[in-house]
Amino acid sequence: MADIYTLGIDVGSTTSKCLILKNGTEIAASSLIPAGTGTSGPGRALAETLNDAGLKLEELAAVTATGYGRNTFEGADFVVSELSCHALGAAALMPGVRTVIDIGGQDAKVLRVSPAGRLERFLMNDKCAAGTGRFLEVMARVLETDVSQLAEMDEKAKGVVPISSTCTVFAESEVISQLAKNVDIRDLVAGIHASVAVRTAGLARRLGVTAPVGMTGGVARNAGVVRALEKELNAPIAVSPMAQLAGAYGAALYGFKKKEG
Amino acid sequence: MDERKPAKIVLRELQDRIAQDAWDAKQRGEKVGWCASNFPQEITTAMGIPVVYPENMGAAVGAKGGGQRMCEYAEGMGYSNDLCSYSRINFAYTDLKRCEELEIPFPDFLLCCNNICNCMIKWYENLALELDVPLILIDIPHLDAMTCDADRVKYIRAQFDDCIAQLEEITGKKMDYDRLNEVMSISQRSSKAWLRAVGYMSAEPSPFSGFDIFNNMAVACVGRGTVEAADAFEQLADEYAALVKEGKSTFKGEEKYRILFEGIACWSNLRFTYKTLQSRGINLTASIYGPAFSFLYSNLDELMAAYSYVPNSNCFEKELQLRVDDALKNKVDGAVFHMNRSCKHWSGNLYEMERQFREKTGVPTIVFDGDQSDPRCFSEAQYETRVDALTEIMEQRKKEAAQ
Numbered sequence: 001m002a003d004i005y006t007l008g009i010d011v012g013s014t015t016s017k018c019l020i021l022k023n024g025t026e027i028a029a030s031s032l033i034p035a036g037t038g039t040s041g042p043g044r045a046l047a048e049t050l051n052d053a054g055l056k057l058e059e060l061a062a063v064t065a066t067g068y069g070r071n072t073f074e075g076a077d078f079v080v081s082e083l084s085c086h087a088l089g090a091a092a093l094m095p096g097v098r099t100v101i102d103i104g105g106q107d108a109k110v111l112r113v114s115p116a117g118r119l120e121r122f123l124m125n126d127k128c129a130a131g132t133g134r135f136l137e138v139m140a141r142v143l144e145t146d147v148s149q150l151a152e153m154d155e156k157a158k159g160v161v162p163i164s165s166t167c168t169v170f171a172e173s174e175v176i177s178q179l180a181k182n183v184d185i186r187d188l189v190a191g192i193h194a195s196v197a198v199r200t201a202g203l204a205r206r207l208g209v210t211a212p213v214g215m216t217g218g219v220a221r222n223a224g225v226v227r228a229l230e231k232e233l234n235a236p237i238a239v240s241p242m243a244q245l246a247g248a249y250g251a252a253l254y255g256f257k258k259k260e261g
Numbered sequence: 262m263d264e265r266k267p268a269k270i271v272l273r274e275l276q277d278r279i280a281q282d283a284w285d286a287k288q289r290g291e292k293v294g295w296c297a298s299n300f301p302q303e304i305t306t307a308m309g310i311p312v313v314y315p316e317n318m319g320a321a322v323g324a325k326g327g328g329q330r331m332c333e334y335a336e337g338m339g340y341s342n343d344l345c346s347y348s349r350i351n352f353a354y355t356d357l358k359r360c361e362e363l364e365i366p367f368p369d370f371l372l373c374c375n376n377i378c379n380c381m382i383k384w385y386e387n388l389a390l391e392l393d394v395p396l397i398l399i400d401i402p403h404l405d406a407m408t409c410d411a412d413r414v415k416y417i418r419a420q421f422d423d424c425i426a427q428l429e430e431i432t433g434k435k436m437d438y439d440r441l442n443e444v445m446s447i448s449q450r451s452s453k454a455w456l457r458a459v460g461y462m463s464a465e466p467s468p469f470s471g472f473d474i475f476n477n478m479a480v481a482c483v484g485r486g487t488v489e490a491a492d493a494f495e496q497l498a499d500e501y502a503a504l505v506k507e508g509k510s511t512f513k514g515e516e517k518y519r520i521l522f523e524g525i526a527c528w529s530n531l532r533f534t535y536k537t538l539q540s541r542g543i544n545l546t547a548s549i550y551g552p553a554f555s556f557l558y559s560n561l562d563e564l565m566a567a568y569s570y571v572p573n574s575n576c577f578e579k580e581l582q583l584r585v586d587d588a589l590k591n592k593v594d595g596a597v598f599h600m601n602r603s604c605k606h607w608s609g610n611l612y613e614m615e616r617q618f619r620e621k622t623g624v625p626t627i628v629f630d631g632d633q634s635d636p637r638c639f640s641e642a643q644y645e646t647r648v649d650a651l652t653e654i655m656e657q658r659k660k661e662a663a664q
Contacts, residue, residue, distance in 0.1 A: 081649035
């Protein structure tokens with residue numbers, strides 16, 4: 001029987017993630033372009049993934065779009081919310097996971113996943129998007145570093161400088177005033193991560209935390225945030241190396257399941 | 262064949278006529294009032310005193326696209342953007358004395374009743390100072406029990422009687438108690454017919470698109486003491502009954518899912534919030550907001566009690582029970598909770614209401630941020646993502662139930 005290739009594309013607010021699954025299990029190719037909806041990102045991610053897999057668009061059994069830009073992505077066979085896709089993807093990448101925390105570029109979500117990997121219920125951040133990926137980018141800029149360096153700085157922290165403001169703009173001012181006091185920048189990074197953790201843990205507690213807990217989305221790559229969240233929730237958090245691709249993985253898997261009937 | 266105009270047209274025309282009547286009365290030199298939405302309208306209707314409703318104006322201005330402009334103007338006057346957007350629109354109108362979307366005649370007196378909103382007292386006190394007009398308040402104590410007891414009835418009744426005396430002095434019009442009995446009787450016809458109409462939402466499919474409630478309820482608020490309103494609501498209920506009999510609905514498309522919509526509509530984003538649901542086959546079949554504008558009683562004391570059963574005046578347990586009963590009766594598959602940033606009462610307990618509602622009904626729920634008339638609090642993408650995920654969960658549950 002011929003192999004079935006399904007593609008999932010997660011068009012986020014700040015990044016575009018694309019992934020091709022072979023027969024619903026094996027990753028044939030994936031790509032991540034740091035440009036989201038409304039940019040060249042989705043098209044580049046699609047082209048790069050197809051190229052890496054050595055496939056043409058017409059050879060795909062299904063294309064499933066998800067993410068913030070899912071409705072504007074042209075050529076999708078299926079359009080599915082990122083909530084369902086992250087649940088599916090997380091369950092496949094971290095078998096048995098029941099609670100998924102997904103922090104993306106501009107929102108944070110906590111999902112309850114059924115033992116079969118289905119989305120049971122979810123909560124998202126309210127009107128304020130503080131504590132999301134964009135929040136960390138703003139803070140990294142103030143600290144004159146790159147967001148990818150934050151985890152390493154956090155690891156070397158000896159203390160935690162508390163950041164109490166939940167508003168990104170106010171927190172930025174607070175960080176600047178702490179810098180003016182010459183506090184250790186690594187302790188400040190730990191404080192920034194703790195503020196994200198407190199906010200996200202509040203959302204998780206409202207939903208109810210059922211172990212095992214896993215994390216997806218770009219912020220899951222930041223081990224400092226993951227550590228702070230583990231401390232806040234008093235529970236270990238699993239993170240897949242593919243965490244940022246979990247939505248695209250779930251979308252590709254959704255397409256495969258649909259094709260399989 | 263019924264040659265009458267459809268009830269929704271009759272209701273719209275009646276709403277326009279009631280508004281025009283107030284303008285005409287003002288023109289004749291009669292005293293006109295501004296009135297809170299759940300004030301006992303029996304008093305003013307029986308006395309023939311025209312009143313207009315700033316809350317309805319706030320909703321209409323929001324729906325017609327003027328909410329942000331008016332709110333921003335009020336904020337420029339010094340009012341906080343945390344205040345209710347209806348009040349901000351009203352404060353802006355009070356200062357500007359004009360509004361391109363809708364205007365109402367300026368008041369000679371104010372009638373406030375806090376059963377719909379306790380913060381409204383401050384809104385109306387402020388108006389009384391700004392406009393230098395008398396304010397009459399009927400204070401309905403928050404109901405911390407499931408029923409309204411005799412002491413509360415006595416307390417409300419005393420204010421009711423005092424309000425009549427004050428209005429007689431302000432307007433020069435006398436209360437005719439036979440006419441009051443007649444208005445009470447007409448109001449019962451209207452309320453019962455309106456409840457019968459919205460009660461048909463329990464049919465499968467519901468005979469109408471649930472968002473129609475948000476349009477038709479205006480008359481339930483401003484004109485339920487009139488014979489024309491009673492006739493129109495009875496006609497509306499009959500029309501729905503006929504649709505149920507034929508298995509038809511005014512909802513466009515197949516009614517795949519049925520939801521409870523919690524809270525006031527996002528008037529500024531009404532079309533988007535509706536279309537997002539309708540395009541996914543989701544019909545609103547439960548809401549406690551529309552039916553809130555009906556009051557059932559058989560005598561004056563019961564009237565007092567009825568006005569303390571306005572949902573926002575009830576204890577949490579009673580409010581929760583109303584929603585759970587409504588959801589179960591109308592067989593909903595899910596619920597959409599509007600975190601209405603304008604309304605401190607509604608948003609204050611919303612998370613807990615959502616949690617207990619979900620646990621008691623077992624249906625999936627979502628919460629979205631918005632506002633009744635300030636579009637700056639609403640995000641289309643955030644709303645759409647939540648609705649999509651809710652749809653996917655409801656779809657999955659239907660599949661599992663069918664297996």
